[in-house]
Amino acid sequence: MILKRLGISVFVLLAVSVLVFIFTLLLPGDPAQAILGQQATPERLAALREQLNLNDPWYERYFTWLGGLLVGDLGTSAATGGSVNELLGQKVSASVLLMIIAAVISIPVGVLLGTWSAMRRGRTTDHTLTGFSLVLAALPEFVIGIALTTLLSTTVFQLLPSVTMAAPGTRVWDYPLQLVLPALTLVLVVVPYMIRMTRTTMLDVLDSGYVEMARLKGVPERQVIMKHALPHAIGPVAQVVAMQLAWLAGGIVVVEFLFRYPGLGQAMVDAVRIRDVQVVQALSMIIAAFYVVVNLIADVIGILANPKLRTESNT
Amino acid sequence: MPTTTTVPKATVATAISVRDLNVGVHGGESILKDVTFDLTPGRILALVGESGSGKTTAALACMNHLRSGLELRGGSVQLHKGASRFFDQNMDLLTLSEKQVRRLRGGTIAYVPQDPALSLNGALRVGEQIHEVLRIHEFGRNSKQREARVAEVLEEVGLPSTKKYQRRYPHQLSGGQQQRIGIAMAFACRPAVIILDEPTTGLDVATQDLVLKTVYELTTKHDVAGLYITHDLAVVAQVANDVAVMLRGEIVERGPAKQVLYRPEHEYTQTLLAAVPDLKGARDMGGGPAVSPRAAMRAPWDHGHDDAARPGEARTDRDRAASSVAQTSDNEPLLAVRDLRLAYGPAVILDGINLDLLEGQTTMLLGESGSGKTTLSRSIAGLNGAYTGEVRLAGQVLANGTRKRSNEDRRRIQYIFQSPFSSLNPRRSIGDSLEVPLEMSGGMSRKQRRAAVADALDAVRLGRSYINRRPGELSGGERQRAAVARALVNAPSVLVCDEITSALDVSVQASVIELLRELQRDRGLAMLFVTHNIALARHVSHKLAVLEKGHLVDYGPTDHVLRNPRHDYTKSLLEHVPTL
Numbered sequence: 005m006i007l008k009r010l011g012i013s014v015f016v017l018l019a020v021s022v023l024v025f026i027f028t029l030l031l032p033g034d035p036a037q038a039i040l041g042q043q044a045t046p047e048r049l050a051a052l053r054e055q056l057n058l059n060d061p062w063y064e065r066y067f068t069w070l071g072g073l074l075v076g077d078l079g080t081s082a083a084t085g086g087s088v089n090e091l092l093g094q095k096v097s098a099s100v101l102l103m104i105i106a107a108v109i110s111i112p113v114g115v116l117l118g119t120w121s122a123m124r125r126g127r128t129t130d131h132t133l134t135g136f137s138l139v140l141a142a143l144p145e146f147v148i149g150i151a152l153t154t155l156l157s158t159t160v161f162q163l164l165p166s167v168t169m170a171a172p173g174t175r176v177w178d179y180p181l182q183l184v185l186p187a188l189t190l191v192l193v194v195v196p197y198m199i200r201m202t203r204t205t206m207l208d209v210l211d212s213g214y215v216e217m218a219r220l221k222g223v224p225e226r227q228v229i230m231k232h233a234l235p236h237a238i239g240p241v242a243q244v245v246a247m248q249l250a251w252l253a254g255g256i257v258v259v260e261f262l263f264r265y266p267g268l269g270q271a272m273v274d275a276v277r278i279r280d281v282q283v284v285q286a287l288s289m290i291i292a293a294f295y296v297v298v299n300l301i302a303d304v305i306g307i308l309a310n311p312k313l314r315t316e317s318n319t
Numbered sequence: 320m321p322t323t324t325t326v327p328k329a330t331v332a333t334a335i336s337v338r339d340l341n342v343g344v345h346g347g348e349s350i351l352k353d354v355t356f357d358l359t360p361g362r363i364l365a366l367v368g369e370s371g372s373g374k375t376t377a378a379l380a381c382m383n384h385l386r387s388g389l390e391l392r393g394g395s396v397q398l399h400k401g402a403s404r405f406f407d408q409n410m411d412l413l414t415l416s417e418k419q420v421r422r423l424r425g426g427t428i429a430y431v432p433q434d435p436a437l438s439l440n441g442a443l444r445v446g447e448q449i450h451e452v453l454r455i456h457e458f459g460r461n462s463k464q465r466e467a468r469v470a471e472v473l474e475e476v477g478l479p480s481t482k483k484y485q486r487r488y489p490h491q492l493s494g495g496q497q498q499r500i501g502i503a504m505a506f507a508c509r510p511a512v513i514i515l516d517e518p519t520t521g522l523d524v525a526t527q528d529l530v531l532k533t534v535y536e537l538t539t540k541h542d543v544a545g546l547y548i549t550h551d552l553a554v555v556a557q558v559a560n561d562v563a564v565m566l567r568g569e570i571v572e573r574g575p576a577k578q579v580l581y582r583p584e585h586e587y588t589q590t591l592l593a594a595v596p597d598l599k600g601a602r603d604m605g606g607g608p609a610v611s612p613r614a615a616m617r618a619p620w621d622h623g624h625d626d627a628a629r630p631g632e633a634r635t636d637r638d639r640a641a642s643s644v645a646q647t648s649d650n651e652p653l654l655a656v657r658d659l660r661l662a663y664g665p666a667v668i669l670d671g672i673n674l675d676l677l678e679g680q681t682t683m684l685l686g687e688s689g690s691g692k693t694t695l696s697r698s699i700a701g702l703n704g705a706y707t708g709e710v711r712l713a714g715q716v717l718a719n720g721t722r723k724r725s726n727e728d729r730r731r732i733q734y735i736f737q738s739p740f741s742s743l744n745p746r747r748s749i750g751d752s753l754e755v756p757l758e759m760s761g762g763m764s765r766k767q768r769r770a771a772v773a774d775a776l777d778a779v780r781l782g783r784s785y786i787n788r789r790p791g792e793l794s795g796g797e798r799q800r801a802a803v804a805r806a807l808v809n810a811p812s813v814l815v816c817d818e819i820t821s822a823l824d825v826s827v828q829a830s831v832i833e834l835l836r837e838l839q840r841d842r843g844l845a846m847l848f849v850t851h852n853i854a855l856a857r858h859v860s861h862k863l864a865v866l867e868k869g870h871l872v873d874y875g876p877t878d879h880v881l882r883n884p885r886h887d888y889t890k891s892l893l894e895h896v897p898t899l
Contacts, residue, residue, distance in 0.1 A: 212437065213432060213434065213437030213438040214437065214438055214439060214440040214441070216384075216386075216432075216438070217430070217432055217438040217439070217440075218440070219384065219424070220379075220382060220384060220424050220425065220430045220432075221424060221425035221429075221430075221451070221452045221455065221504070222421045222422060222423070222424035222425035222426060222452070222455050222456060223421075223425075223451065223452075223455055224421065224455070231443075232440050232442075232443075235442040236441070236442060309442070310441075310442070311441065311442055311488040311490070312441060312488070312490045315488065315490075315491065
């Protein structure tokens with residue numbers, strides 16, 4: 005069963021690669037022209053086209069590109085003429101760092117608060133938490149970001165830097181304080197969904213016959229939650245967490261732009277603006293791969309947490 | 320704590336006495352009114368009533384457990400001295416702290432739930448689920464003794480006690496095995512009181528028989544006080560020593576089982592008893608005498624009598640049965656199934672089914688879950704088009720699948736589903752739901768459709784006032800009537816009824832069957848009545864078809880099949896059916 009999911013993931017990635025390639029092909033503009041500028045002579049353009057294999061039929065170019073992807077070569081940037089790998093390497097790691105920080109904070113917070121809220125169903129704490137998470141979920145990420153900036157780095161409290169200063173040669177994590185605001189924004193964006201979904205899932209589970217049975221067996225409440233209820237919530241909650249993490253890969257664009265954070269999102273914005281086809285392709289594939297991998301992990305967790313699915317995969 | 324196999328005898332006359340128990344919905348109506356009963360070691364008290372009568376609420380109150388939304392309004396649940404090892408004096412369970420109650424639950428008072436598929440934890444191995452209750456209540460001195468007890472109790476309920484079996488998950492067991500795990504879990508700590516909440520609902524008769532025997536044996540052998548909740552009076556006759564009948568939160572009649580079942584005093588008990596279908600068809604149930612009465616005076620399973628003693632009588636009865644079959648077999652069957660096969664890959668669901676439905680007659684399709692009976696009925700209705708073979712309606716071969724059948728063909732075969740709770744759209748009024756089939760077949764103005772809907776509602780004796788109600792406002796029986804009306808609104812000639820009474824109480828079941836019989840008489844419908852309840856056979860069906868693992872193993876006039884079952888499966892069904 006896990007192998008099957010893996011196969012599906014590979015297929016999805018291939019399909020995405022075809023789509024990405026076709027759509028970037030349809031973008032107006034000539035990469036060679038873009039690299040050399042308006043003043044380039046026809047001879048130089050032709051030479052560069054030859055060098056970039058632009059004269060080959062589109063399917064050959066696709067397979068050359070795909071072959072490069074498979075060995076980790078993302079191609080040559082149309083804008084700089086340099087390797088895309090080099091261009092993106094640092095930015096990708098900066099973004100991944102931000103996402104990991106956000107995930108590490110938001111998953112336990114979301115799951116714990118959601119469970120807690122479900123256990124106190126109908127009481128004031130539950131209502132407060134539900135209302136609060138609903139308001140947060142309704143706010144777009146840039147509003148949260150701006151509000152946090154106003155609160156923590158301008159007139160109210162001047163505690164944190166509002167933009168990221170990445171001097172050439174330095175890394176974002178050399179200044180941990182400047183990570184706080186973007187990470188906090190991302191956490192506040194994804195946590196409400198996790199709380200709400202965990203709460204709903206747990207409510208279903210707590211209403212189930214096996215939880216009532218555990219109580220009637222005299223199992224202490226703590227064990228009822230940890231041993232009888234939570235395992236049933238893991239699968240569905242993992243799906244929601246995966247959706248949120250996958251969203252992070254795309255949603256990070258706005259947040260990075262807001263805080264001038266030198267990551268994937270900013271690279272994406274820049275690349276689209278200057279029609280750097282190779283970089284757009286590479287970034288699309290990186291984000292798609294992230295989506296697929298995160299969802300695959302959630303599926304595997306779901307299978308492992310459910311003996312019914314798990315035992316099926318053995319037979 | 321005794322951990323040896325010697326059985327501790329109860330030292331008390333009464334284990335639990337419930338006095339004047341009152342429970343209600345938060346700020347609303349009351350559910351239990353002055354409920355009073357005693358549970359005695361070694362005896363089983365059956366609490367009988369229809370769904371909603373409050374019997375589960377009363378049972379759970381014995382464990383100081385109220386489902387959410389309910390509140391206690393007085394009364395006491397006395398646990399008598401000596402019944403539990405934790406308390407050496409009489410205690411009112413309802414006044415104990417949460418921690419004290421927890422020690423009693425599962426250890427001193429154990430509960431066997433209605434549906435083991437929902438109540439066993441699907442993420443835990445079955446051995447661990449039994450072991451857990453022992454560990455929590457500190458049964459035995461160490462883990463090794465507890466493991467020995469797990470194995471012992473598994474054998475007591477007739478399950479394998481091997482480590483391999485204990486490592487299974489609930490979904491790897493059959494329904495009957497799951498229920499026996501539930502029972503093992505309840506008996507594991509040698510409780511003083513055991514509460515069984517309809518533990519055999521949903522099990523086939525052979526498994527039910529086995530479960531009931533296990534329960535009876537364990538309670539008498541270990542001197543356990545039992546409370547058995549059920550709506551099935553035939554089951555009561557089999558296990559209970561005493562009976563208390565509940566009606567709308569009140570106990571209206573109580574006494575020894577024999578007295579209540581055979582000399583009922585209260586009117587409600589009499590109604591309940593009259594609604595119980597019996598295999599012999601001796602009682603008038605469903606609005607009249609049995610459709611297929613016994614031809615002979617005695618059933619073939621009555622031994623010690625000689626049929627030849629009264630040959631004349633037997634012959635005339637047999638002749639009558641034969642002539643009624645001959646009469647109908649002259650006619651072309653309205654619906655004929657010929658060599659119907661259906662397989663999903665290597666899994667053969669149905670294998671070479673031949674079946675006839677005659678006008679004005681009912682054929683009962685009997686089989687347990689997984690026998691393929693629903694698949695067969697869905698194939699006939701065209702809901703499952705994956706079959707090979709033929710379904711002929713009035714001589715015409717029907718296409719596989721409803722989409723390929725003509726409007727007219729679809730109109731003539733109507734289907735009623737098992738659960739009236741899920742087959743009616745909760746957001747639509749009854750009138751709107753009933754109108755859908757008419758809209759599909761077309762050719763009527765809105766006014767005509769409304770009139771047809773109103774007529775159908777009258778026909779099922781709901782009345783046209785139900786036209787604007789929504790399913791949520793209706794009881795289970797009313798909903799099933801509405802579902803029957805929806806099937807009738809198009810004036811079909813064939814009605815497929817898929818387990819339509821299995822979600823209903825016995826008295827409601829009787830009224831739905833009465834309705835079907837009446838409609839059949841008036842309209843000459845051919846009916847396929849799908850069920851797992853063999854006790855209904857004589858009351859509903861002219862012909863009986865027994866399906867096992869996709870094969871029709873017995874098929875013929877109902878009386879004939881019941882008297883001369885050919886297949887072992889049919890024989891075992893007849894053997895295990897509980898009777899009053």
